[in-house]
Amino acid sequence: MDPLRRLMRLVMARRSCRAFTARPIQEETLDRIHEATTALPSVEGQQSGRAFLVRDPDMAHELVDVLVTGFTSKINIWLARGERPPAFVVCAGDPERSPVKEGRYLYNVDAAMAGEAAVLAAASHEIDSIWLAAIGERRVVEFLGLPKGQRVNSLIALGHGRKGGLHDAVLQKVVSGRRKPLSDIAFDGRFGVPLVVQPPDPTRRAAAIDLYGVHDGHVDVSLPPPSHAFEGLPDDDQLRLVLDAARWAPNADNAQLWRWVVIREHGVIETVLEAAGVPGAVESGSFMLIAGCAAPVLIKHRTKQQPFALIDVPIAIVHQIAMASAGGLGWNLLVNFNYSQVGRALGLPRDHSPVALLMLGRPASGEPPPWQQML
Ligand SMILES: Cc1cc2nc3c(=O)[nH]c(=O)nc-3n(C[C@H](O)[C@H](O)[C@H](O)COP(=O)(O)O)c2cc1C
Missing domain, CATH: 3.40.109.10 (NADH Oxidase)
Structure with a gap:
């Protein structure tokens, strides 16, 4: 099997996971995912956007309550109802340090690329994930204690997916x-x-x-x-x-x-x-x-x-x-x-x-x- 098709199999195996189990993620795996978040360079070398891990399961548990606050984030209420993911990736940026071109804040590019590097590393270690942009951002920023002015454009929940959950299966299909x-x-x-x-x-x-x-x-x-x-x-x-x-x-x-x-x-x-x-x-x-x-x-x-x-x-x-x-x-x-x-x-x-x-x-x-x- 040539390496391109092997990777394509992995790309196909990754799919957004909307039903987790209580099983924790091994520390070594979290280390590999952390390394992936720093693998790619940043726009103009500013590192104005980044992705970092919340790897303490208790903190990840609480983060779920925080992220589902607010009107639009209610679509992610399923996260609070089932077993909670044991870890998150936070995709964050600093608008003050960000290169800005024609009104575009390019910290988003750094944060998104670092986040997806983490998702692929997770998939390669059999860890499921889902990007979440419908989040109560202000509360998330406060909860994480990020410096004033910093933004979070998405969170990524990480964990072991529960196979066969009805909610997961239906959403995945539809x-x-x-x-x-x-x-x-x-x-x-x-x-x-x-x-x-x-x-x-x-x-x-x-x-x-x-x-x-x-x-x-x-x-x-x-x-x-x-x-x-x-x-x-x-x-x-x-x-x-x-x-x-x-x-x-x-x-x-x-x-x-x-x-x-x-x-x-x-x-x-x-x-x-x-x-x-x-x-x-x-x-x-x-x-x-x-x-x-x-x-x-x-x-x-x-x-x-x-x-x-x-x-x-x-x-x-x-x-x-x-x-x-x-x-x-x-x-x-x-x-x-x-x-x-x-x-x-x-x-x-x-x-x-x-x-x-x-x-x-x-x-x-x-x-x-x-x-x-x-x-
Ligand atoms: C930036 C971004 C934000 C997303 N936000 C949410 C979200 O808030 N809730 C959710 O259930 N899925 C969310 N998703 C997952 C998408 O719905 C999913 O990636 C898409 O339907 C394709 O399905 P797949 O990931 O299984 O291939 C998000 C995906 C991305 C990339």
Whole structure:
């Protein structure tokens, strides 16, 4: 079994868990999950967003009462009714230190990427999880004793899932068990142009598990540092799996707001990077760009400062990085750029917006480039 498909099995095995058991999580496993939260670099090296663990079961127990306070958080009341998760990941940010571009607080990107790194590490150790954005944020911040002004954009509950719970099974099927086909969300060079390299992309989770096979044992999830130079594009099979890994990422309300524009032609890459205001990045050799976009960004808000676009797209990009790395590919990422100009260069509809430009290719050696944003 090649490493890409082994990882795809793990990606398919992860699903949001809405029924936990009382079984605690081993300390060594929590250590591995903690390490994963620090694996990825941060926007401009500011570390303005982060993910950290609440690993004391008593504190996790109390955190449940706190997070379900408030009107919208009532949809998560099931957390207080059943066995409570023994640990949480907190995705937090500091708006004061955050790079801000065109009104976007980029701490959200750091926090979301660190959170999903934790989710994948948890899955690789047979620990179930669920992202929770419907939380009483103010009370959560107070309870955790975070410094004044800090924000929490999501929590992730961790634990051993109770198999066969009715609530879990129904929600999984109705809310979570489906995805749009890639033909609806991935384009070639420009928004709206169908991508010819398309995997068989079943829309039902069960059919996707049939396609890739059942996860059966530990898989290491590797999230290497960004590459400084590239010497060749991913092949079609690698691209297919990178896109499919993102398609099965967790995302708020299963709204699947991601759209991916894959850019392989050197001239178009040059135009897009110029529009982004990062023309120097084209010097880093032979690579592919995947523009991670969100649609529609204006109506999907967690809070005004924490739009789901800035959480869901980075989460899916962590899946893309992990899959690329399983295929021996390197990555780099731009998130602080001229969004409106790139949107025009990609032909995005007006209610869509680019969020990130992921560079993928066979890694080559090189000096850290001056344009690098993930540090
Ligand atoms: C940022 C974010 C916030 C979420 N918030 C909640 C939540 O508050 N309550 C909930 O039950 N599920 C929540 N989810 C889980 C999604 O509903 C779930 O990921 C989606 O339906 C896809 O299902 P899957 O994770 O099983 O693949 C959230 C997911 C993300 C990524």
